[in-house]
Amino acid sequence: xxxxxxxxxxxxxxxxxxxxxxxxxxxxxxxxxxxxxxxxxxxxxxxxxxxxxxxxxxxxxxxxxxxxxxxxxxxxxxxxxxxxxxxxxxxxxxxxxxxxxxxxxxxxxxxxxxxxxxxxxxxxxxxxxxxxxxxxxxxxxxxxxxxxxxxxxxxxxxxxxxxxxxxxxxxxxxxxxxxxxxxxxxxxxxxxxxxxxxxxxxxxxxxxxxxxxxxxxxxxxxxxxxxxxxxxxxxxxxxxxxxxxxxxxxxxxxxxxxxxxxxxxxxxxxxxxxxxxxxxxxxxxxxxxxxxxxxxxxxxxxxxxxxxxxxxxxxxxxxxxxxxxxxxxxxxxxxxxxxxxxxxxxxxxxxxxxxxxxxxxxxxxxxxxxxxxxxxxxxxxxxxxxxxxxxxxxxxxxxxxxxxxxxxxxxxxxxxxxxxxxxxxxxxxxxxxxxxxxxxxxxxxxxxxxxxxxxxxxxxxxxxxxxxxxxxxxxxxxxxxxxxxxxxxxxxxxxxxxxxxxxxxxxxxxxxxxxxxxxxxxxxxxxxxxxxxxxxxxxxxxxxxxxxxxxxxxxxxxxxxxxxxxxxxxxx
Numbered sequence: 001x002x003x004x005x006x007x008x009x010x011x012x013x014x015x016x017x018x019x020x021x022x023x024x025x026x027x028x029x030x031x032x033x034x035x036x037x038x039x040x041x042x043x044x045x046x047x048x049x050x051x052x053x054x055x056x057x058x059x060x061x062x063x064x065x066x067x068x069x070x071x072x073x074x075x076x077x078x079x080x081x082x083x084x085x086x087x088x089x090x091x092x093x094x095x096x097x098x099x100x101x102x103x104x105x106x107x108x109x110x111x112x113x114x115x116x117x118x119x120x121x122x123x124x125x126x127x128x129x130x131x132x133x134x135x136x137x138x139x140x141x142x143x144x145x146x147x148x149x150x151x152x153x154x155x156x157x158x159x160x161x162x163x164x165x166x167x168x169x170x171x172x173x174x175x176x177x178x179x180x181x182x183x184x185x186x187x188x189x190x191x192x193x194x195x196x197x198x199x200x201x202x203x204x205x206x207x208x209x210x211x212x213x214x215x216x217x218x219x220x221x222x223x224x225x226x227x228x229x230x231x232x233x234x235x236x237x238x239x240x241x242x243x244x245x246x247x248x249x250x251x252x253x254x255x256x257x258x259x260x261x262x263x264x265x266x267x268x269x270x271x272x273x274x275x276x277x278x279x280x281x282x283x284x285x286x287x288x289x290x291x292x293x294x295x296x297x298x299x300x301x302x303x304x305x306x307x308x309x310x311x312x313x314x315x316x317x318x319x320x321x322x323x324x325x326x327x328x329x330x331x332x333x334x335x336x337x338x339x340x341x342x343x344x345x346x347x348x349x350x351x352x353x354x355x356x357x358x359x360x361x362x363x364x365x366x367x368x369x370x371x372x373x374x375x376x377x378x379x380x381x382x383x384x385x386x387x388x389x390x391x392x393x394x395x396x397x398x399x400x401x402x403x404x405x406x407x408x409x410x411x412x413x414x415x416x417x418x419x420x421x422x423x424x425x426x427x428x429x430x431x432x433x434x435x436x437x438x439x440x441x442x443x444x445x446x447x448x449x450x451x452x453x454x455x456x457x458x459x460x461x462x463x464x465x466x467x468x469x470x471x472x473x474x475x476x477x478x479x480x481x482x483x484x485x486x487x488x489x490x491x492x493x494x495x496x497x498x499x500x501x502x503x504x505x506x507x508x509x510x511x512x513x514x515x516x517x518x519x520x521x522x523x524x525x526x527x528x529x530x531x532x533x534x535x536x537x538x539x540x541x542x543x544x545x546x547x548x549x550x551x552x553x554x555x556x557x558x559x560x561x562x563x564x565x566x567x568x569x570x571x572x
Contacts, residue, residue: 022280025049030224033269034187037208041277041308046191052088054189062179064115064130068149072159074137081155100127138164150174158195162204183266194304211270227258276308319500319513322471332484343403353408357539360427363525365535376479381491385522394434407446412538461510477548494532
């Protein structure tokens with residue numbers, strides 16, 4: 001196998017094949033960790049480059065081993081994915097009918113080298129050294145039932161539902177005595193383009209991003225680069241008319257040393273990369289990218305499928321349709337990083353009270369803001385998911401604002417937080433108690449003013465109208481809104497992902513917020529649910545600012561709905 005940099009330095013002769021590949025191909029060869037996850041833009045040859053090259057190495061590194069290639073449907077796997085993988089194998093020098101066959105019983109000498117017994121070869125690729133590749137799909141679990149494999153391949157993973165993927169994972173087991181020395185043993189190779197969870201796609205593979213050790217990956221790349229230089233010298237030395245046996249022997253020994261070192265560095269490690277189509281710009285050409293940008297794809301799809309950017313909700317589908325980049329700021333701290341304590345917030349006045357908006361949903365969401373002249377700034381958001389609750393959220397708040405001088409919090413919340421107030425079991429009272437008294441029952445010095453006692457229900461039609469006015473920026477009775485995008489990452493995501501739908505109350509059309517995201521599993525709630533947007537709603541829709549709408553010319557709700565529908569139709 002020849003990397004791009006080696007090919008550019010070695011002299012091309014009849015004895016050495018010179019191959020070229022884009023940066024992602026080189027990374028695939030160099031990094032090559034046990035778990036390899038690539039979320040790439042279109043045109044990056046994910047199946048041909050990444051999947052095929054990893055499969056090639058599995059076959060040669062673990063001869064006789066059993067592997068599995070999985071996709072969302074069997075037709076997608078056989079009609080779209082595997083032809084591209086076969087093309088990649090061909091580029092690696094593997095020829096169908098010579099090095100492998102598919103769907104038929106292999107020769108007996110191939111079968112004798114296989115580590116597992118295969119009775120049905122209809123859904124199997126068989127290789128010359130006894131290795132077999134089972135084809136499986138998540139829509140037909142019986143294809144993988146009872147299988148035991150030592151490496152799993154997933155392509156177009158964004159179409160695979162997480163629960164189905166989890167059911168397929170147990171087949172990843174095998175003979176550690178025979179194959180445990182390989183860094184690819186019990187590994188996974190996942191490729192896909194960027195998913196859009198708002199359009200029914202899945203992002204379960206992002207869980208591997210947190211498992212990556214960047215320092216270890218850097219060491220692997222450094223070691224692979226040095227090995228590549230040594231291999232270049234070795235190839236060139238062997239091409240000389242007069243061979244220096246001692247030097248060649250020394251270089252071979254060095255290559256072997258780095259091979260053994262890389263085996264240790266790669267084993268058990270995870271690599272996660274998100275790339276755009278631009279990594280393959282030499283092959284795709286700038287004209288191809290320009291053509292996609294200028295009309296073939298709408299901007300939302302271009303950002304997702306070409307640039308590999310994780311998409312928000314299309315603007316024409318948003319509930320907070322007026323929210324945009326002008327409502328965000330990123331210089332809330334001197335470092336530009338998220339603050340550990342409130343004193344790091346540049347625009348927070350530590351001598352003034354702070355406001356909080358809170359939602360008591362499937363998780364506890366707390367949004368902190370403060371008036372700054374004619375601007376209202378959202379400085380920080382805090383949250384807790386079950387089983388952690390009021391005490392833990394209060395401790396977060398107390399720790400973050402430990403240096404705040406004016407210890408007064410004005411708390412706005414959903415009227416449901418007042419339920420069971422007479423019995424002392426209301427949620428608003430509990431968070432007030434948890435902030436004003438620590439876990440030991442000692443006074444913290446904070447005073448929490450419950451601002452939403454006797455508050456009426458805030459309906460979604462009213463919220464939609466209010467947010468149009470607030471974020472539109474034309475109503476002089478309302479403040480200008482600014483949100484710290486670094487310290488309120490979850491809030492920004494909640495606002496941008498809040499989806500709108502049109503409903504009817506009798507004969508009246510209203511724009512409503514889709515709340516289905518609040519039923520997600522707890523770990524996904526902070527970034528994907530509408531809970532934080534509700535906390536933001538309670539913070540901003542206070543009595544004095546609602547009065548500003550009454551002083552402005554009133555626009556019927558239907559007018560907002562018609563404008564909303566017209567905006568949507570323009571985008572289609």
